Amino acid sequence: MSNTTLILLGAGSSSRFKMKMKKQWLYTGEIPLWLHVAEHFEKNANFDQIIIVSTKDEIRLMKNFASYTYIEGGESRQASLTNALQKVTSEYVLVSDIARCCVPSDMIQRIMESKEKGACIVPVLPVTDTLYLDDRPIDRDKVKIIQTPQLSVTKMLKKALETETIFTDDSSAIASLGEKVHFVEGSVDAHKLTTIEDLKKLSCIQAPSTKTLTGFGIDIHPFENNKEMFLCGVKIDVDYGFKAHSDGDVAIHALIDALLGAAGMGDIGELYPDTDESYAGADSKVLLQDTVKKITSFGYTIGNVDLTIMAEAPKLLPYKEEMRTTLASILGIRKNFVNIKATTAEKLGFIGRKEGVTVHAVANLTYLNWKNI
Numbered sequence: 001m002s003n004t005t006l007i008l009l010g011a012g013s014s015s016r017f018k019m020k021m022k023k024q025w026l027y028t029g030e031i032p033l034w035l036h037v038a039e040h041f042e043k044n045a046n047f048d049q050i051i052i053v054s055t056k057d058e059i060r061l062m063k064n065f066a067s068y069t070y071i072e073g074g075e076s077r078q079a080s081l082t083n084a085l086q087k088v089t090s091e092y093v094l095v096s097d098i099a100r101c102c103v104p105s106d107m108i109q110r111i112m113e114s115k116e117k118g119a120c121i122v123p124v125l126p127v128t129d130t131l132y133l134d135d136r137p138i139d140r141d142k143v144k145i146i147q148t149p150q151l152s153v154t155k156m157l158k159k160a161l162e163t164e165t166i167f168t169d170d171s172s173a174i175a176s177l178g179e180k181v182h183f184v185e186g187s188v189d190a191h192k193l194t195t196i197e198d199l200k201k202l203s204c205i206q207a208p209s210t211k212t213l214t215g216f217g218i219d220i221h222p223f224e225n226n227k228e229m230f231l232c233g234v235k236i237d238v239d240y241g242f243k244a245h246s247d248g249d250v251a252i253h254a255l256i257d258a259l260l261g262a263a264g265m266g267d268i269g270e271l272y273p274d275t276d277e278s279y280a281g282a283d284s285k286v287l288l289q290d291t292v293k294k295i296t297s298f299g300y301t302i303g304n305v306d307l308t309i310m311a312e313a314p315k316l317l318p319y320k321e322e323m324r325t326t327l328a329s330i331l332g333i334r335k336n337f338v339n340i341k342a343t344t345a346e347k348l349g350f351i352g353r354k355e356g357v358t359v360h361a362v363a364n365l366t367y368l369n370w371k372n373i
């Protein structure tokens with residue numbers, strides 16, 4: 001028993017990163033950044049428990065990668081930390097930002113070995129440039145740059161955060177109680193990933209794998225009279241549509257499943273349950289937009305998609321070009337990467353009897369190559 005819990009904070013929105021992808025989900029080789037950080041800490045110290053703090057959507061996906069304890073974050077770093085601390089029963093807690101993704105092994109050792117030296121053990125860097133406060137130079141030897149991870153006595157940190165005051169790190173919270181903060185040497189390598197430019201300073205992360213991930217989706221809907229019909233987001237000029245909880249766009253539903261399949265994100269029913277009244281009559285284009293947003297924020301980029309619509313009726317040839325253009329625009333790819341095929345079932349089965357339609361879809365994803373940004 002190490003009597004230490006590791007909390008990795010990753011519930012931020014990456015707003016300063018200014019990419020469609022969240023920085024936590026940038027891929028290094030075949031693993032996302034958050035997992036790279038967790039595995040690195042796990043290799044370098046013993047923990048009773050490892051807690052990853054993230055958002056609800058991300059936690060769903062994270063659980064497919066590794067069995068850590070996952071906790072939903074809050075509005076601020078401090079709120080996220082407070083949520084995670086509720087699950088901590090060990091004497092010590094090591095808290096780090098996932099954004100600080102290249103913390104050297106010797107820095108982790110230095111912090112862990114200093115456990116007894118204060119209520120909070122903090123890695124620091126000296127300032128090497130001249131410093132001014134407003135229009136006056138100040139003594140730079142009295143100034144420190146504070147990094148993470150920080151090791152705290154759990155009960156002190158919990159107590160320090162029982163306040164409305166917002167602290168930018170754990171050490172400032174503990175210092176506010178008058179408790180001893182002990183400084184150890186940090187490292188320039190433990191630079192925090194905040195903007196795209198920071199990527200150049202982080203040598204521990206490699207280019208993402210060039211692997212292609214393939215997903216397959218299938219959906220079936222029966223016809224229903226006196227409804228509007230939509231396929232691939234295009235209104236089809238017939239006086240019947242599909243029986244469904246949403247607008248019944250069976251093609252978009254199959255495509256969403258193919259995209260989710262390639263990303264390892266489950267299926268359409270998990271993301272947009274048909275028991276949820278907010279999706280009653282939903283425009284499937286909006287669901288596809290949301291799926292694309294999620295896939296992109298999790299570090300993937302869409303390569304191509306291919307759909308086969310099996311329908312005895314209606315005739316779809318006149319709509320194929322508009323279907324291609326509509327899907328390409330939502331997927332954010334050129335229309336030559338969107339293929340639509342239509343086929344009959346040669347009058348066989350429920351499709352042949354004109355009772356409904358089946359759509360098969362395939363999608364390919366790759367990891368977004370952030371090295372080319």
Ligand SMILES: Nc1ccn([C@@H]2O[C@H](COP(=O)(O)OP(=O)(O)OP(=O)(O)O)[C@@H](O)[C@H]2O)c(=O)n1
Pocket residue numbers: 009010011012013014015016017053073074075076077078080081096097098099100192193194
């Ligand atoms: N509500 C929040 C906000 C931040 N963090 C985490 O705290 C760390 C430091 O935050 P920062 O680098 O500022 O990340 P973001 O908040 O994502 O970035 P930005 O401010 O640019 O949106 C990050 O690992 C971030 O994921 C968190 O867990 N919960």
Ligand SMILES: C[C@](O)(CO)[C@H](O)COP(=O)(O)O
Pocket residue numbers: 077097146147148168169170192
């Ligand atoms: C905790 C921290 O990384 C210490 O340097 C820093 O304060 C986080 O600041 P942010 O504004 O939440 O990125």
